[in-house]
Amino acid sequence: MGVKLPIADNPLCSKADLERAFRQLTKPLLPYYSAGGARLELPGSGAGQSPDISQMEGFSRIIWGLAPLAAGSGHVDEDLLQLVLRGITNGTNPGHKEYWGIPADYDQRLVEMASLGLALAIAPHRMWEPLSAEAKQHFYDWLNQINSLKVHDCNWLFFHVLVNVGFYKLGLPYAKEQLEANLDRLEQFYLEDGWYEDGTNGHSDYYVPLAFHYCGLIYAALMKEEDPKRSARFEERAALFAGQFANWFTEDGRAVPYGRSLTYRFAQGAVWGAYAFAGVQPFELGVIKGLYMRHLRWWLRQPIFSPDGLLTVGYRYPNLIMAENYNAPGSVYWAFKAFLPLALPDDHPFWLAEELPLPELTDVSVQHAPHVVICRDNNRDHVAAFNAGHRSTNDHTHSSAKYEKFVYSASFGFSVPRAEWGLSQGAYDSMLALSEGDNLYRVRRNNEATNLDGDVLTSIWKPWRDVTVTTHLIAGLPWHVRIHRIETARALDAAEGGFALPLDASLSVSETTGSVCGLTGFGGSGITSLIGYERAEWISVQANTNLMHERTAIPTLQTKLQPGLHLLIIAVYGEPGAQEPVNPDGWRQRVQVYLEGNRVRAVSPLGKEIIVAV
Known part of the structure; x- marks a missing residue:
């Protein structure tokens, strides 16, 4: 160091x-x-x-x-x-x-x-x-x-x-x-x-x-x-x-x-x-x-x-x-x-000139050219960029990690892979990672289509020729919601990570079947399954994968997907400076999600509506 x-x-x-x-x-x-x-x-x-x-x-x-x-x-x-x-x-x-x-x-x-x-x-x-x-x-x-x-x-x-x-x-x-x-x-x-x-x-x-x-x-x-x-x-x-x-x-x-x-x-x-x-x-x-x-x-x-x-x-x-x-x-x-x-x-x-504070900035800034929505939590001095992704890619090192994560945080940073084997080496914070059961995961690298509509970001991406993922991000802090519609012709293991939390001796973790949350002296990070995931786990990832913090762990949800159509919906929490244990249902204060027959309807904090057929 x-x-x-x-x-x-x-x-x-x-x-x-x-x-x-x-x-x-x-x-x-x-x-x-x-x-x-x-x-x-x-x-x-x-x-x-x-x-x-x-x-x-x-x-x-x-x-x-x-x-x-x-x-x-x-x-x-x-x-x-x-x-x-x-x-x-x-x-x-x-x-x-x-x-x-x-x-x-x-x-x-x-x-x-x-x-x-x-x-x-x-x-x-x-x-x-x-x-x-x-x-x-x-x-x-x-x-x-x-x-x-x-x-x-x-x-x-x-x-x-x-x-x-x-x-x-x-x-x-x-x-x-x-x-x-x-x-x-x-x-x-x-x-x-x-x-x-x-x-x-x-x-x-x-x-x-x-x-x-x-x-x-x-x-x-x-x-x-x-x-x-x-x-x-x-x-x-x-x-x-x-x-x-x-x-x-x-x-x-x-x-x-x-x-x-x-x-x-x-x-x-x-x-x-x-x-x-x-x-x-x-x-x-x-x-x-x-x-x-x-x-x-x-x-x-x-x-x-x-x-x-x-x-x-x-x-x-x-x-x-x-x-x-x-x-x-x-x-x-x-x-x-x-x-x-x-x-x-x-x-x-x-x-x-006398130094002055930041200009007056909105809590949500929609920026179409870079494909991001910037959210700001002034109470925690936390800024995060929610990312719709790009239609092209490049061959620079860790391109997926640096350009295609769902969100980038000024406090939690983001992680790059240490190697290719498993969730600990891959360090898949703010990503959906998919594997054919061989412990080698693919993530979003480029997109077939992207769109920004207020605080809702949508992308369509294909990790394999016969697998199509449509992702909707409902941006916000400290909670945001992700909705994935996955159409796959092959059996897959799915793992999805929240914010990487820096580790210290004060770490406390609470786990249930559908959620896992952690709290340290730095703050809190957590992830909750609304639909689709089978289990939650606290993954201690390999050292030096995160750009901001040397040692981190990532709250992660996992499930198995058989060939067919699937819906995965999760809520993700990240709050630097948090001192109280995370309420895994805290997302309900920001986003409404309704299951209506064969479709899901979600309403964002800005009133944008998403309807996904299953």
Whole structure:
């Protein structure tokens, strides 16, 4: 497990505090720079890219914070700055042994060029002008390779944009036509309400704020005079997005863990700093500052560090099980995107504003573009995203767990499989898992159809060609209801989990034939069968499967299904901070369920009606 370091005592209330946080996070990195300064040789596990590319990645990701700091004040660690300038000089020099090499199409190094483009655009006096004429030419030539190479047709297009904006700002030759083409292509990923999809049929996750809006706001700030129409469009969409995205955050600064690349941690909230950088105010400036600062404070008090102060791969604690194939030890420093406001002068209104609480938010926020309904329990500071699911999928690690669970909670987190055998290894919280009796389970991965109607989410999915599941979620906190209509041509074992409850010595469990509930010092979690399940069990799942908590157990219902038509209806409870044993019938206060002959009728808290024929 990671340890808390002195940075946890940084109050993070002012620009000076943020500058100090950057120094506190970068000081432990200094011994790990290579002799020539061009690589960050961090210890730890490997990644899909080669070690030399991973080390270049680590080098470049520090610049997401260093460039704004160099742009906004004189309070730069000169040792770090000189080390980075030496690294740029050597890394871009074809004759040096630490040369970063010649990238190929779709190369990870193309991603890492973006921070260098940002440095050229906003901090040329500290990160370009001090270089020799020869070093400048090498630097330009190496970055300019991106203009003859292909990038993935998704948020990667913005990396090309940032490099060429950097060239433009320095008066260097740049790929104007390709820049325009990429900006036009990014336009085609726009959906509605400020949301983009990450490529054609891609997901709408944290890459929308940390890539699309973050880079779009930087472009708008830097190119407003040259490209006023597009800049205004980026600003308008970002402002629209903020009204939905604020719902993803709790009052204390946590965000809902959902999707891939969660090891970038406080990059989740980097877009709030980008609003300040670009001068875009979807809310009062104090509200934006509060969202930004509380998020950083929450993260920097979590055990996410190694003993010597390095950020680790993981989410709320070091955890390689949840990582993507592309997560190298230095990848995590994309979190430094959150330091963009350091580019603002000391007397900027953002730094002078008083932090304000969250804007007024509704208990239920229906967000059609990302296919989610966000529910909020202000009494417990609990936020959860109920998920209708997606029509497409991808091959990233744990894609089903990261995109297709029924609900994602900012307090309970979510779990990924440790291995493929059984319920303990699979850790199927907030999922319906189906098996052919061989203890190997299938879950929802993509959907034939999805729909949102108020607080009711519907999806149709096929774990096998001859098995069709229609799922209705009635969203709500602390209770929600799930209804599954299963038409199967094969015999199946069914298991369905509630919220994963973190374990401690105070755990108390109550079980009946149709329900199981648990209570610890953290809170309560439970699950009740209304129709269809035969037994309830408290499953202690394998360690380190949950992103938020190292040791958890999942209340789980199980039954056997013969070929034919089946109906499974359950009520699920999750309440952080609960101190009293769970009433397994508490769901009745929120949802009405009626069995009427051969059909079931359910009415949601918002009055939406579901009728399912059996």
